[in-house]
């Protein structure tokens with residue numbers, strides 16, 4: 001087997017055993033076996049793992065992070081190596097992230113004389129399950145002794161052979177909310193004696209759409225999405241209560257605070273218009289992923305000749321990689337993995353990864369750490 005085939009084989013094996021956040025036990029065992037086979041001595045924290053690889057020359061330490069969890073979805077790709085866990089699927093590419101990081105670790109071990117310093121490979125649970133696994137690993141000491149950190153995400157919107165890494169914001173604040181509406185239930189034939197929670201929920205959903213269009217400036221990126229409405233039991237009963245859930249995406253704390261305040265205002269005043277009540281639960285999720293300018297530029301420069309860099313705007317998606325960047329300088333990168341044919345979005349039951357992106361991912365991570373560690377030793381930088 002070539003190293004490229006080995007990376008793809010890792011991905012296919014991991015694709016078959018997707019597990020939800022903090023339940024990644026089979027995945028954990030697979031990763032441990034692979035790291036032990038490389039002669040590494042991994043540290044374990046819950047289902048998370050990190051392992052240090054030393055080059056032949058002492059220097060600084062760069063961490064490389066992969067997330068390891070799957071999603072609660074019934075896979076519908078028709079792949080020969082589809083999920084063996086019905087109702088759970090690697091539909092975001094985290095199987096690919098693990099395979100890429102294993103391939104990178106293998107190369108770092110095999111080529112210890114080609115780079116300087118130490119690399120910590122880290123496999124993080126529960127990226128898809130806010131508050132996520134990153135903060136837990138940081139509290140457990142995963143960044144102790146680490147100077148910089150890099151991470152990547154497969155990106156199906158970009159063709160294979162392309163990537164995006166840029167200084168500054170890469171991904172958004174990703175918050176969630178619940179609006180609970182309390183009306184008065186009753187008979188479907190006698191609306192006059194009720195306060196119809198279905199009608200009020202519908203009005204609230206429509207009114208919330210005026211926040212981005214009428215309260216946020218045209219140059220401020222923001223999204224308000226209502227994902228669910230739960231109400232009612234049958235056709236001839238007017239619902240007593242309703243619940244609307246949604247997500248809010250922003251880049252500035254000012255926009256984030258304004259939207260939270262507006263959702264509260266709209267929910268309460270709309271309910272009051274119909275003589276009912278509404279309350280808001282607003283949950284702040286992952287903060288903005290902000291790349292350190294120097295790390296991002298160094299990584300981008302190191303990729304010349306490996307991938308074509310995309311000039312694009314930040315993503316409105318969220319990532320708990322943001323937390324590592326609160327503690328250490330580093331950068332996050334999107335790696336193109338568009339399949340031939342139809343592109344399905346991340347988190348779709350039809351989501352496909354073009355496996356040609358995986359060996360390229362190894363080159364991308366390897367060149368990133370190699371360059372950061374070489375540049376750091378050349379500049380004689382101090383640890384933060």
Ligand code: NI
Nearest residue numbers: 092093094153
């Ligand atoms: Ni993801």
